[in-house]
Amino acid sequence: MAWLGAAAGWLLAVVLIALGGAGIVTGMDGQVGPAARPELTSGGDSQLSPLLDGAETELTTLTADVEALGTRARGALGALNGGDLDTVEAAITDGDPIVARIVARTRRLTAALAALPILDTPTAGYAVSTAVRQRAARLTSAVDATRGLDAEWARLTTGALSAARLSSLLQAQVDAVVKAASLGRDGRYREAVSLLEDADRSIADARRLRDRLVATVDVSVLDEWLDRNEAYDTALRELYVALDGVGGRVTSKVRKAIAAEQAAKAGLPGDSRGLIVIMAEIGRGGMNEAVIAIEQARGRLADAVAPG
Structure with missing residues (x-):
């Protein structure tokens, strides 16, 4: 039975050593971290x-x-x-x-x-x-x-510059139509028709810009604006061509052309609010983000x- 006592003694010794070792390690762990040992981190x-x-x-x-x-x-x-x-x-x-x-x-x-x-x-x-x-x-x-x-x-700039470019094109179209109408009132019909070709080019350029924007911008208001202005340009041209063909006299063909021009004119936007909406839609296509x-x-x- 002596060997049982010796074994128990050895077991007790191992446990005590293990507990003591754990205490030592635990104590060391609490001291070696940088927060606890600033002398290690000061350098x-x-x-x-x-x-x-x-x-x-x-x-x-x-x-x-x-x-x-x-x-x-x-x-x-x-x-x-x-x-x-x-x-x-x-x-x-x-x-x-x-x-x-x-x-x-x-x-x-x-x-x-x-x-x-x-x-x-x-x-x-x-x-x-x-x-x-x-x-x-x-x-x-x-x-x-x-x-x-x-x-x-760059995205913001693209949206803003697209809006500025479109605004310039739409304004150029309006300016050309106003000048053409002034020439038409003076009976200078052929010159007026020539100026309306400038308006056509502005509309065409605006439509090309519209096609590039459609993937990111709601162009429904722009489409309506372009359609109505293009319809008026066409009606005004037909009126001046008709007048030029009869030397400015009022014939049945001219009367029909006048009625068509008046109907197209009634469909034009009454103010610039639609244009402001168009510019805002184009800008928001990239500017908000x-x-x-x-x-x-x-x-x-x-x-x-x-x-x-």
């Missing part, structure tokens, strides 16, 4: 903190640029909804150099953050404090928010540089 933190300070300063400037771009984007969208194309173009002109600065700063910051020492090494977990590692991650994530803003601005993307990037940047 890495002191090396990284000045670099992160510089990156954060640059990020603050980048945030201001994105905020300025957002102001231009919202202004352009609001002006387009109000039909103020001059303000739209001014906002785009102001925004272009801001976008260039954002792209350049994003590249510099991305390169600087990627080149930070220690963080991508196996020793980072105990050589750099949690706070510093989290700060670096926060700044990197914020810079990522600006990627693609140049493409969003661009404004949202810029605002989201601004928010992420602002959060990254906020105190605390």
Whole structure:
């Protein structure tokens, strides 16, 4: 039975050693983490903190640029909804150099953050404090928010410039018709018909632009506008051709042409509200998404540089 006592003694010794070892390991685990042992991370933190300070300063400037771009984007969208194309173009002109600065700063910051020492090494977990590692991650994530803003601005610009181009074409058509009507009243019918060819070209160009926009924009109002104006141009031309053929005398053919011209004229839009709707629809085809993307990037940047 002596051997049973010896075995029990050995078992007790093993248990005690195991418990003691666990206590030692547990104690060590509570001490070696970076938060508990700042002397282990002070070197890495002191090396990284000045670099992160510089990156954060640059990020603050980048945030201001994105905020300025957002102001231009919202202004352009609001002006387009109000039909103020001059303000739209001014906002785009102001925004272009801001976008260039954002792209350049994003590249510099991305390169600087990627080149930070220690963080991508196996020793980072105990050589750099949690706070510093989290700060670096926060700044990197914020810079990522600006990627693609140049493409969003290009989308906004495309929508705005398409609206401006279409507005110019529609105005050219109206101007040509007004001048043709003035010549017609003076009996200069052939000259009037020649001017109406300019109106036809403007309508044709507007339809080609419409075909490029149809995939992203509701063109129903634009289609109605073009159809009605084209119908009036055709009726006015037929009237002047009829008058020119009889030396300006009123014949039955001329009377029919006059009636057709009056009917087409009655179908023309009474004011510019329809045109404003057209411009707004074209702009919203890309501008809303661009404004949202810029605002989201601004928010992420602002959060990254906020105190605390």
